[in-house]
Structure formats: C-alpha cells, structure tokens
Amino acid sequence: MNQSQQILLARLLAHRFIPRSDPLARRALVDESFRETLETKLDEMGLVLLENPYAEYIAIGLQPELNDWVFGEGENWLSNNMGLPRDAIALLVVLWALIILPKRERQIARSETVGDSQGDMFGAAKPIAHGEEVAPGVPEDAVYADFGKKLGGKMRFGANLGQLARLGFVVRKNKMIHEGPLLDLMLDYGKLAPRIIDGALAEVLKLNVEVVQDEEADNE
Known part of the structure; x- marks a missing residue:
C-alpha cells in the first residue's frame, strides 16, 4: 500500500466520507490497481468501500457478515453503530424515501434516456447525474405534520432530526x-426501495412524492 492509499484510508476513517470530486477518491474510482489494493486493505480490516454512481460522496462501512460480532447478538444486537433510537431510524427511513427515492427515479430515467457512461473512462468517478439532479429539500413542518406524532411528538422529532443532521444524513x-453526504450511501437502495415502494409506507409516501415531482415540473 502506497502513501496515497494510506492517506485516503486515514481521511475516510477520520472524516467518515469525502466527495467523489476529491483527487484521491476519483483515483480510487478510475484506477483499477489503486482500488484493488485499497479494497484488499479494507477487507483485512473487516471494512468495505461504500460508493454508488448516483452519490456525491464515498465512505467506508462494516462488512455485513461482521455485524453480529461488532454490534452484539440476540437481544443486545444493535441495528446501527451511531446510537440512533428506533424513532430516529424510522425518521431516517422516511426522509430517505421522501428525498432519495424521487431523485433516484429521475436519475435512472435520465440514464436510460441518454445512455449510461460506461464508455466514459471517468464515468465511475462521478455521479451519473449532476447539479440539476440535486435532491430538493422537504419542509420540516410538512414532514412533522405527516409523521411527527407517530415518531414521538415534537420534542423527539426535533431531537432526532438534529441528530441525523449531526451525523451527516x-x-x-x-x-x-x-x-x-451519507443519506444516499448508508442506506441500501436495492434492499430498501422495494420494501418502501411495495410496503406499508407506499400509500403514505405516494402523495408526498407526487407533490415534490409536481413542484419540480413547475420549476423546469
């Protein structure tokens, strides 16, 4: 492992995430040899590189098979390593569904329309969609009106929202x-999206997504 790889690993461990536009992050995404060495070292540490072509940042996470060993087993098993209570996790999932799902649908549609960037040498180093695809915000008051009482009331909602902001979600x-930076990285779209789209939140979120999409259409 060379110094550049050591620096990248140290920065990821210290800062938790770095932008894809960073020179070392970009190198990890386009230089196959550089990335293989990086992933080998992460594997030795029980970690994995977290990145997807739709996200603006990269990060590192724990290998799934080590969850029980790190977080405990049975009744002591923790669902996360960030100290989030259940109502905060529920709020996180709701916000992911309101913000990331609509953005991802647009990104996938745009990618299918213009063709993917596999022929681009630097395609893997940048998100498939750029500035115009930044997810729009959602009003705090509207989210609380729809979900606040089910997520612990005003005090808990505010406290949990503050904690999610401090953690970078x-x-x-x-x-x-x-x-x-972490909202589109730490939650697995492939696993979570079908559960939300086809699950209990589907009908509740449908109206919110349609409102956001209508607002975006009006602004285009």
Missing part, C-alpha cells in the same frame, strides 16, 4: 431538510 437550512 441530512442538512437543515431555513426550515427545509436537504440530502446530507
């Missing part, structure tokens, strides 16, 4: 909730 600005 969301950004709060002018009473709006925006996508944070």
